[in-house]
Amino acid sequence: MFVHFLRENKGASGILFLIRLFLGYQWITAGWTKITSGFDANGFLQGAVASASGEHPAVQGWWATFLEGVAIPNVDFFNVLIPWGEFLVGLGLILGTFTTLAAFMGVVMNFAFLFSGTTSTNPMMVILGMLLIIAGYNAAKIGIDRWLIPIVKKSIHMRQMKPALHH
Template sequence: MFVKFLRENQLASYFLLVVRLYLGWEWMTSGWGKISGGFEAGGYLQGAVQKAGGDHPAVQGWWADFLTGVAVPNVDLFNILVPWGEFFVGIGLILGTFTTFAALMGAVMNFAFMFSGTTSTNPQMVLLTMFILVAGANAGKIGFDRWIMPLLKKGRNQLHVVENKNNHRPVG
């Protein structure tokens, strides 16, 4: 019943707009702060790896292995991906453009930060993001998705018509 409300009710779309604007602002300003202030993930990544030791590690061994084997050697790439990813997730949520994709990418980053031993606002942001993901298209109805998604659907349907015409073979 609650899922149906989130997915179909116009009042829910207004609630989701407020959630989107809050999350979008948080992501956008965090990303912009890193872009404009210079960002270097190396120390953060090394700190996360160090949190994998001891009796009660804050970081699981498998995640520390990922950080050591993938993130640390490619820190220059992560120095670009993290700030710009945060910024674009924020813009997508604020504008309501590819809303569920932006929310999903934000949740992925929140989980990556939590896996790395950082709590902060990440659990709260994940919880709010779940409402957007469950709501689906209704989360972006008050935003550019109102116009973008029907155009994409129309384009996809036209592509299927063309494919069906080209693959149609008469029987007999």
């Protein structure tokens, strides 16, 4: 019943729009701050790995292994990926462009931050992001997706209807 409300109700669309604006603002400002301040994830990543030890580690060993083996050796890539990812998620949510994808990528980043031992606003952002994902198209009716999604669907449908030239 709640899922139906999120996906179909016009009033829910307005509430979801406000959630999108709130989350979008959080993401876009976090990303822009990092972009303009010379963000370096190395200290954060090193701290997350250090939090994987002790009697009650804040970071699980498997995640620390990922950070040590993938993220830290490629920190320059993550120094670009994180701020621009945050900025683009925020922009997508604010404009209502590829809203479900933007919300999903935001939730993925939130979980990465949570896995790295940072709580902050991440649990709240995961919950709100999940509401947007569950709502699907209804979360984007007040936004560019209102016009973009039908064009994308039509394009996909046209490709499926096009007969193969070679057998």
